[in-house]
């Protein structure tokens with residue numbers, strides 16, 4: 001099988017996407033049930049709420065070999081926390097600062113609100129992010 | 143190395159997965175992962191036979207972890223937790239891996255890529271399972287009372303049903319009178335029963351039951367707590383205004399629908415003689431003899447169907463069918479035939495949906511002389527004023543070689559559909575998810591039609607989607623049995639996947655204390671603790687701790703990191 005982090009024009013970025021069990025994960029499921037395509041280098045890890053993501057995880061993912069991290073946030077729909085969007089934005093700022101400090105482009109972390117029926121928006125966003133990462137090249141330059 | 147004993151099952155889903163993912167390749171690639179002692183593929187993992195096989199493996203092989211790689215956890219997480227439980231394995235030591243919605247179905251164009259991704263996802267599931275602890279659900283005592291919001295036919299029937307099961311009911315109605323839309327109807331389909339009388343009877347039943355308290359001119363204004371034990375504030379208006387606080391174990395929302403209101407000029411709406419079906423129904427119900435409108439005898443009636451339903455374009459189109467309207471229009475037509483037997487009636491429709499037994503009404507209407515003409519969705523009828531103060535409706539009739547008809551009319555009835563009721567305050571208060579159609583959304587249209595994402599909050603009647611009154615009552619009774627099934631048990635079990643403080647790492651700095659809107663983080667002199675009944679398991683406090691001392695069970699630091707490692711492992 002192809003090594004998806006190798007450099008060159010075959011470079012196929014690996015993306016870790018954090019979703020939420022009740023809102024964005026169903027939206028991403030819907031993309032699948034609608035047979036919408038996005039690159040298989042995108043792997044989803046579902047959490048209860050994006051404000052529970054530790055910035056250290058983002059850095060860890062990039063250091064270990066993911067080329068980008070995508071946060072499929074609940075936006076205003078979060079059932080847990082009224083200030084979920086603010087918290088997640090704050091977490092992202094912290095994580096981007098950590099990335100930058102280690103010499104990674106902060107563009108490698110992106111957040112977008114994905115609702116439970118946002119199959120189309122998720123697919124187009126993640127494809128666009130995939131393209132951005134392709135232009136940036138692999139995160140780890142051995 | 144791991145000393146765990148994990149069983150991994152990779153599902154074909156009858157081809158839904160295996161047509162795109164080579165499941166045998168996946169099985170081989172994960173069979174030697176740390177902790178794995180059983181790795182199998184299955185045609186349908188949710189089938190009885192495979193469930194039995196899993197139970198047998200768990201018992202015979204002494205498994206202490208289970209990974210099922212199949213569909214979305216939304217579908218079968220409860221199924222496989224139950225399998226684990228039946229086999230004597232702690233259900234929280236099972237992990238669901240989604241290789242259908244998030245793998246095979248979305249990579250139908252790339253079999254090699256899908257297979258590689260499936261390997262990575264299953265490995266991550268195994269890594270997580272290696273770090274699971276046995277957990278016990280949190281048990282909460284339930285309050286044997288229910289709040290029902292909205293006293294239309296659905297809310298009233300739900301209140302009676304709940305009271306008959308021995309539960310206290312607080313029935314909250316926003317308007318001065320109970321009854322909703324049905325309370326304003328005369329003869330109703332299919333049997334011609336009078337809506338007002340039906341409601342009077344139902345309200346009589348409500349009044350007979352001491353367990354039900356009906357508040358009119360009332361609205362819910364605050365809610366706290368969780369399934370089994372909510373506290374709700376009700377603001378009552380009217381003559382003796384005030385605020386009442388009640389404790390309930392569940393909430394049933396039955397807030398109904400609004401009628402579609404045509405825009406000015408839509409099919410001539412606003413012109414004299416162009417009215418909506420609800421307006422026409424009021425006219426009909428209020429007329430004893432021959433039908434008159436504005437003092438003029440009504441001889442020619444044209445009905446235009448699907449107004450505000452099945453819309454194709456525009457901003458936020460209502461794409462759905464409103465379900466009740468073909469029947470209600472055909473029934474109104476039969477009422478006209480009785481009152482004004484010589485009136486001419488033309489029904490301009492897109493498709494007639496007098497489904498099920500209601501088809502008999504449609505036959506009867508045609509036998510009584512009503513004419514049905516089909517129009518194409520791209521060529522809606524036109525309404526204009528004609529000679530003698532009449533209206534003229536033009537339509538290209540698809541049933542007669544596309545003939546252009548010009549039909550004179552005294553009345554044009556726009557058969558309007560249902561739209562979600564404007565209820566932003568309530569939606570906000572209960573955090574109820576809306577569907578794309580903006581009606582309240584159920585968890586699963588087939589299997590969980592009255593439950594919502596918010597535990598303990600149920601939806602029924604037309605607030606969930608268009609329904610006639612018998613369908614509204616059927617869903618109300620479904621909400622009764624779902625609500626009662628929780629409350630009659632006396633307790634609910636909540637997910638134990640809550641936050642946890644590592645006392646070794648915690649230095650009592652207190653940064654976390656004000657971050658929880660549910661006040662689940664408590665401090666005394668010796669330690670910071672999580673109140674397990676208050677914690678909702680969102681994990682929002684975890685990133686706040688500067689020492690990394692807070693972890694959400696099931697999503698701990700070590701679990702997430704080991705999953706990341708597993709996702710990245712060389713193939």
Ligand SMILES: Cc1cc2nc3c(=O)[nH]c(=O)nc-3n(C[C@H](O)[C@H](O)[C@H](O)COP(=O)(O)OP(=O)(O)OC[C@H]3O[C@@H](n4cnc5c(N)ncnc54)[C@H](O)[C@@H]3O)c2cc1C
Pocket residue numbers: 291292293294295296297314315316317320321322323324327329330331332360361362396397398399401419420423466470473563565568602603604605609610611612614
């Ligand atoms: C013209 C017309 C003719 C019809 N004819 C028939 C027929 O012949 N046969 C048939 O089976 N069906 C018929 N229907 C359909 C029928 O009206 C509905 O199926 C039925 O009304 C649905 O009941 P419901 O309880 O869901 O909603 P509703 O009747 O809309 O009742 C909802 C109630 O909730 C209250 N409410 C709303 N928001 C709040 C809030 N925030 N707090 C408190 N209370 C609130 C409302 O005031 C209302 O009383 C007809 C409908 C129309 C429009």
